Amino acid sequence: MNNRPLILKGNIVIKNVDEYIIGKIIKNKNVVNKEEYIQILDDENINLFEEGYKGYIFSNKPKNINLEKINYCSNVKYYQTLLDYDVVEIVNNRMIRVLYRDDSEDNAIVVTNQCNSNCIMCPDSDIVRNTKNNPAIKKLLEQVKCIPDDTKHITITGGEPGLLRENLLKLLEGCKKYLPNTEFLLLTNGRIFSNTNFTNRVKKSMPDNIRIAIPIYADNEKLHDEITCAKESFKQTIKGIKKLIEKNIDIEIRIVVLKKNYKYLEQIANFIVKEIPQVKIVNIMALEMTGNAYKNRKQVWVNFEKIKEYLYKSCITIIKAGIITNLYNFPLCNLDERLYSIAHKSITDYKIRYKKQCDECLAKESCGGFFNSTINMKDIEVKPIK
Numbered sequence: 001m002n003n004r005p006l007i008l009k010g011n012i013v014i015k016n017v018d019e020y021i022i023g024k025i026i027k028n029k030n031v032v033n034k035e036e037y038i039q040i041l042d043d044e045n046i047n048l049f050e051e052g053y054k055g056y057i058f059s060n061k062p063k064n065i066n067l068e069k070i071n072y073c074s075n076v077k078y079y080q081t082l083l084d085y086d087v088v089e090i091v092n093n094r095m096i097r098v099l100y101r102d103d104s105e106d107n108a109i110v111v112t113n114q115c116n117s118n119c120i121m122c123p124d125s126d127i128v129r130n131t132k133n134n135p136a137i138k139k140l141l142e143q144v145k146c147i148p149d150d151t152k153h154i155t156i157t158g159g160e161p162g163l164l165r166e167n168l169l170k171l172l173e174g175c176k177k178y179l180p181n182t183e184f185l186l187l188t189n190g191r192i193f194s195n196t197n198f199t200n201r202v203k204k205s206m207p208d209n210i211r212i213a214i215p216i217y218a219d220n221e222k223l224h225d226e227i228t229c230a231k232e233s234f235k236q237t238i239k240g241i242k243k244l245i246e247k248n249i250d251i252e253i254r255i256v257v258l259k260k261n262y263k264y265l266e267q268i269a270n271f272i273v274k275e276i277p278q279v280k281i282v283n284i285m286a287l288e289m290t291g292n293a294y295k296n297r298k299q300v301w302v303n304f305e306k307i308k309e310y311l312y313k314s315c316i317t318i319i320k321a322g323i324i325t326n327l328y329n330f331p332l333c334n335l336d337e338r339l340y341s342i343a344h345k346s347i348t349d350y351k352i353r354y355k356k357q358c359d360e361c362l363a364k365e366s367c368g369g370f371f372n373s374t375i376n377m378k379d380i381e382v383k384p385i386k
């Protein structure tokens with residue numbers, strides 16, 4: 001089910017010293033290894049109550065259960081939206097936060113909200129990135145241990161995960177140990193990998209099935225650093241990418257298209273083909289207009305129509321070099337139709353929106369639509385495909 005709430009509120013009582021628990025959800029039934037689970041019991045299933053679970057979510061505060069020694073929540077709005085094997089963090093007196101949705105293939109481990117760059121089109125705001133409430137490594141590892149080991153895909157993201165340094169290595173080791181069947185995508189600005197020693201250690205710690213996705217916004221230092229607002233970032237990122245390639249680590253390049261770089265897309269494509277042709281994938285992405293991107297919208301936003309021609313030429317350059325090329329976050333009717341086959345439904349499910357006219361469109365099923373933050377940009381037009 002899409003659009004499930006990620007934060008739930010109610011009467012929450014957690015008695016640990018840490019004042020939180022992280023566990024897997026199990027609804028109206030019992031399991032063997034209770035200590036890993038948080039049991040949900042509706043009124044009609046309250047007789048299934050057994051001691052030993054990490055915590056409980058009751059539809060109403062039960063009268064015949066001794067609540068003195070257990071972690072529990074009651075009267076939680078929308079608790080029915082939680083599913084078996086979801087992973088949640090329950091924080092005393094505050095909230096239930098959904099960390100992993102078992103019905104989604106789009107789960108992420110968010111390791112920090114801070115970053116050493118400050119890209120003008122970052123979908124996070126300065127306030128978010130300057131608020132230091134990063135999860136402790138202990139919590140991140142608890143989260144990883146709870147994720148079912150048949151999970152297909154997990155994205156590790158931030159902020160900039162590289163800022164975790166030693167703790168990123170610990171997290172990667174945890175992922176390797178507890179989720180050997182999962183494919184990982186690490187989203188990073190890549191600057192940390194210009195450090196040879198760190199890159200060598202990442203190679204040793206990381207799960208076998210991981211790809212590292214790194215953005216390049218220009219083919220030159222001046223424009224890239226102007227977009228990231230971080231001096232030396234271009235040099236460090238390119239050096240980092242080359243070091244990862246030397247270590248045989250799969251690399252995905254991400255190009256975010258904005259007003260400052262859309263005319264140079266073909267140059268960026270040529271740079272990739274010439275300088276780092278070993279990369280496995282290039283994903284070209286449209287903007288998400290939240291945070292810095294919205295604040296800087298005059299410098300950042302460019303209509304899809306203007307991008308079209310440049311986008312086509314750059315894609316062809318990369319495809320001709322034998323590199324897998326994808327388009328993310330572009331609504332189909334705003335693309336050159338020769339690129340339809342490489343356009344993906346890539347927007348996180350709960351952020352997808354369509355215009356009213358999209359209901360008439362024969363391609364709606366295959367079209368990824370718009371971000372909730374982008375759909376209301378003034379100059380967006382849709383042309384339903386018929």
Ligand code: SF4
Nearest residue numbers: 331333358361367384
């Ligand atoms: S009309 Fe709407 S559904 Fe159809 S391609 Fe355009 S954005 Fe997508």
